[in-house]
Amino acid sequence: MISIKNLHASINGKEILKGINLEVKAGEIHAIMGPNGSGKSTLSSVLAGREDYDVTEGEVIFNGKNLLDMSAEDRAREGLFLAFQYPIEIPGVSNINFLKTAINEIRAYNGKEAIEAKDFLALIKEKQKLVELDSKLTGRSVNEGFSGGEKKRNEIFQMAILEPKLAILDETDSGLDIDALRIVANGVNKLHSKNNAFVVITHYQRLLDHIVPDFVHILFDGRIVKSGTKELALELEAKGYDEIKHQFEKLQG
C-alpha cells in the first residue's frame, strides 16, 4: 500500500522528520504513537501534501506511484485520506456541495462520470448513519459552528463517503468524550477491509482499545525508535514516554 523510506522533512529550515521508515500493507492497521513534538503531525501533513514542509530526503511509494511528486489533490484522488487533527471551518461552502465536488473530481480523475443526484443522496444517508451524524449538520457550511466531536465525526463521515485506500487519522481521538470515541472507532472498524489500510496517529493508548492495531510504532525526535504489536502500546501506557526518552538519550550517548 505505502512504503516510506528514509523520509526527511523540515519546516523553515528546521528538520522535523529525520529518516522515517514505514511499510503498510493492505488490510493492516498501524498505530503511530509518540510524545508531543515528536513529528507525528508533520508526518501526516507531509504525506497529505502540505506545501509548508520541505522534503529533503527519502521517498514514499503509494500503490506503485511516487507520492511526493503528486499534488495534494492527486494524492487524495489516488486514495489517500487524512483525517485532520483540527478540521478547518469553511463558512459559505456547504458540506453537501463540498462532498459532491470532491466525489466528482475524484471520479473524473479516475475516468468516471459524475455521480447521479439520487445515488449521491443515498450515499450521504447511508454514511450519516454509520457515524451517527445529525443530518442537519450536512446541510450546514463545512465544520462551521460544529463542536469538537462533531468535527471529528465529520472527518470520519467524509472518509466513509470517499472510501480511501489508505486513511491517516491524525489524533482523531483528541478532544473526544468516550461516546464520540466509540462512534469514531466504530466507523473505522466498519470501513476496515482487506483492501484498505489505516494509520492511526495518537498520543494515548485509549483509542487503541477500540481500534485494534496490527502494529504499533513509537515516534521520537523524528524517527521511529521502536516497533511492535499492540502490546507495545500497553507497555508505553504503563511506563510513559519518559522511559522511551531516557532509553533514546542513552543511545545517543
Added chain:
Amino acid sequence: MIAERSITTQKIIEAISAKANKVGFVVDTELTEALQFLETNGIPNNKHEDYKYCNMDAVFKKEFKNITQEFNEIKNTDVKPYKLEEAINLVVANGTYNESLSDKIIVKGITIKCLNDLTGNSSPVGNLAKSNSDAFVALSNAFSGNGIYVQVQKGNLIPMPINIIYINSAKEESLINPRSFIHIQPNAEVTITERFVNVGKKAFSNFLSEKLIEENAKLTSYSIQEEGNESFSVNTNQVKVGRYATYDNTTITLSGQLVRNNHNVVIAGENSQSHLNGLFLTSGTQLVDNHTLMDHQVPNCESSELYKGVINEKSTGVFNGKIYVRKDAQKTNAYQSSKNILLSDDGTINTKPQLEIYADDVKCSHGTSTGKIDENALFYLKARGIGDESARKLLLAAFANEVVDKIQIESLKTHLETELNKLY
C-alpha cells in the same frame, strides 16, 4: 487651477450641449446652479478628497477626447438578455425612457412616466440631489436625459419586481446621463432592480437616481453593474428614508473599466432602517470605488453596510464609508464592514471608514479586513481531492455569497452566479 479644470468641463459641456434634450423637469434655478457649479469647480481630479483614488478629470482628458454623442438604435434583441421573466421590465435607452421596449404595466398601484412629463415647480426631481453636492450631480442636473419616474402609490404591495434596464449604445465616445426618480409612497412596498449594460462602444455613464421612501414604506433595490470593461461610470444614489421605512440596496459590480458609486442615504425619519451591501470583483486595470454615506439625522434608526471585494491582477478597489450621526440622532445603531481578498501582488485595496458622531447615546462600529485566500481552507479542500481551480472557486463563491444571497429574485441570482463563476 480653476482655469485648467474648466477646460475639461468646457469641452464636455460643448460636446454634449449641442445634442442634449431640454431638461424641463429640473427647476431653472437648479439648472443655473448646476452650470455655475461645473464652471467653478470642474470635474474632480485626485486632489479632491472624495476622488483621491478616482481622478475623473484625467479620465475625461485621456479617454473622452472626442465625444460624439452618436448612438445606434437599440432593438428588442439588445434588451432581451437583461429582461427578467418574473419582473416588469422597463428600458432606459441612452438615457431616455423607451416605452416601446418596455413591458406594459398591468399591475395596479404603479405609475411610470418620462421625467419630461414632470414639469416645473411641482416636479420632485432635483429635490434630493443638489448640484452643489457633487460635480456629477450638477452634470446630471444640467444635461440629464429624459429618464424614468417610478411611483408606487400609497399602500400598494407590488407582487412582482420592477427591473429597470439602463442600456447604452454609443457609436463612438459618448457621455450619457441616465436618470431616475423612484418614489415609494407611504405603506407601499416594492423590489426594484436597476441593471446597467452597454451594447455600444466606449461610454461614460453618469447615472443619477433619487429615491424617496416615505413613511412605513419599503424599497428593496438591487444595482447590477455589467457594462463591460470599455465602460466608465459614476453612479449616484441619493436616497431619503422616512419614518418606519426600510431601504435595502445590494450593488454588485460585475464589470466596468471604472465604476464609481456614490451611495448617499439621508436617514430623515425615526425608526427607519437602511442596509447597503456591495460586492465587486476586479481584474486587469479596473477601478471600482464605492463611496457611501449614512447620514443619521434623527433618533432611533438603524443602518448597516457590508462591502466585499475580490481584487486581482493590477486592479484597484476602494471602499470609503462615512457614517454621520448628527446631534439629534440619539439611539442610532450603525454598523459597517468591509472585507476584501487580494489575489495578486499588484492589486490595491483602499478602505476607509469615516465615523463622525455628534450624539452621545449611539452604537456605532466598523470593521475592515483584507487578506489573501485562506491557505488552510484551500489545503483542506485539496486534501479531499478537489483541484486547485475548483477549490479557489469554491472559496471565492463562499466569500461572495454572503452578498449574493441578499438577491431574492431567482432568475437574477442564477444569472449572477453564472457570471460570477466566470470571474472567480
